[in-house]
Amino acid sequence: MENLALLWGIVGPGVSGAVFGAGWWFWVDAVVCSAVQVSFLHYLPGILASLAALMFNAVNKDEIGYDYYSPYGDDSEWRVKLWLFVAYVVSFVCLAGSVGLLVQDALTDKGPSVWTGVAGVLQCVLVLISGLIYWTCHSED
Amino acid sequence: MARSMRTCLHSGRLALLAILVSGGIVLQILACALYNNWWPMLTVLMYLMLPMPLIFFLGSSSPSMMSNEGDGWVNFTKFLTGASVVGSIAIPSILKHAGVIGWGALSMELSSFIVFGVAILWLIQMNGEDEYSSAF
Numbered sequence: 521m522e523n524l525a526l527l528w529g530i531v532g533p534g535v536s537g538a539v540f541g542a543g544w545w546f547w548v549d550a551v552v553c554s555a556v557q558v559s560f561l562h563y564l565p566g567i568l569a570s571l572a573a574l575m576f577n578a579v580n581k582d583e584i585g586y587d588y589y590s591p592y593g594d595d596s597e598w599r600v601k602l603w604l605f606v607a608y609v610v611s612f613v614c615l616a617g618s619v620g621l622l623v624q625d626a627l628t629d630k631g632p633s634v635w636t637g638v639a640g641v642l643q644c645v646l647v648l649i650s651g652l653i654y655w656t657c658h659s660e661d
Numbered sequence: 662m663a664r665s666m667r668t669c670l671h672s673g674r675l676a677l678l679a680i681l682v683s684g685g686i687v688l689q690i691l692a693c694a695l696y697n698n699w700w701p702m703l704t705v706l707m708y709l710m711l712p713m714p715l716i717f718f719l720g721s722s723s724p725s726m727m728s729n730e731g732d733g734w735v736n737f738t739k740f741l742t743g744a745s746v747v748g749s750i751a752i753p754s755i756l757k758h759a760g761v762i763g764w765g766a767l768s769m770e771l772s773s774f775i776v777f778g779v780a781i782l783w784l785i786q787m788n789g790e791d792e793y794s795s796a797f
Contacts, residue, residue, distance in 0.1 A: 533736040537743025545751035552759045654740065 532657025536650045540573070543646030550632075550639030558632050565618035566643045568610055573651025575607035611648050618644040674787060678780055685776035692762075692769035700761050701770050704752045710745035712781060713738050749774050 547566050551558050579600060622637030689708075692701045717738055753770035756762045762770075 531739075533739035534743035534746075537740035537745075538747045539743075540740070541744035541747035541751065545747060545755065549751075549755045549758055552755055654736075657736070 528657055533654060536653040536657065539646050539653060540570075540650035543569075543643045543650065546639045546646070547643040550636045554632050554636050556630075556632055558636060562621055562632065562636065562640060565614040565621065565640055566647065568614040568617075569644045569647040572607045572611035572614065573647055573654075575610070576604060577651060577654055579604060611651075615641075615644050615648070678783060678787070681776055681780040681783070685773045685780065688769050688773035688776060692766045692773065695769075696763060696766050698762055698766065700756055701753060701766055703756075704749050704770060704774075707745045707749035707752060708777065710741055711749065711777065713741055713745075746778075 544566070618637075618640040622634075622641050625632050625637035626634050689701070689704065693699045717734075750771070753762070753767050757764070757767045
C-alpha cells in the first residue's frame with residue numbers, strides 16, 4: 521500500500537490535470553457543435569465549479585489541525601473552515617444548476633440541445649473531481 | 662561494454678529520438694497539408710505545453726519528476742501536462758465532431774500524438790538511466 525501512495529504522489533497531479541481538461545473540453549465541444557447560441561447562463565456552472573476547485577485547493581492542510589498556532593490568534597480555525605464551507609456551497613450550487621439546465625434543455629426544443637446540457641453536467645462533475653484529486657495528492661508530503 | 666561502444670549507442674539512441682520527434686511533426690503537418698485544411702494546427706498549441714515539465718526539470722538537481730516530493734510548482738507543471746495530453750486528443754476530436762476535418766486528418770493527428778508521447782516517455786527513461794549510470 522505504501523507503493524501505491526508513492527505512485528499516487530507522482531502521477532496524481534497529472535491525472536487531475538487530465539480530468540480537468542476533459543471536463544472543459546467536453547464543454548467546448550458542446551458549445552462548438554451547438555446549433556443555437558449558448559447563453560452565458562449555461563457557462564456559469566462550469567466557471568463556478570472551476571472556482572470552487574481552486575478555492576478548496578488554496579487551503580493549507582496544516583491549518584485544519586488541532587495544534588496549529590496562527591499569527592491571528594488561537595481561534596482562527598474558523599476562517600479556514602468558513603472558506604472550505606463556502607467552496608462546498610459553491611460546488612453544490614453549480615452541480616444543481618447544471619442538472620437543472622440539463623432538465624430544462626431536455627424539455628424545450630427552442631433552447632440548446634440535450635448534448636449541451638449533458639456536457640454541462642459532465643463538465644461540472646469532472647472539474648470538481650479533478651479538484652478533489654489534486655487535493656488528495658498534494659498532501660502526500 | 663567499452664566506453665566508445667557505449668557513447669556510440671547513446672548517440673544512436675539520441676538520433677533515433679530526434680527521428681521520432683521529426684516524424685511526429687511531419688505527421689502533424691501532413692494532417693493539415695494533405696487535406697488543405699489548416700484547422701488541425703491548433704493542436705500545436707497543446708504540443709507546446711506538453712514537454713514543459715521536462716524543460717523545467719531536465720537538468721536540475723531539484724527533485725525530479727519521478728520522485729514524490731512535490732514542490733508546488735512541480736505539481737502544477739504535472740497538472741499542465743495532464744491537461745495538455747487531454748487537450749491534444751480533444752482538439753482533433755472536437756474538430757471531427759464539428760465536421761471541420763475528416764477521418765483521415767483525425768487519424769494522422771492521433772498518430773502524431775502517439776509518436777510524440779513515445780518520444781517523450783523514451784526521453785524520460787533515457788534521462789533516468791543517465792543519472793543511474795553516471796554514479797559509477
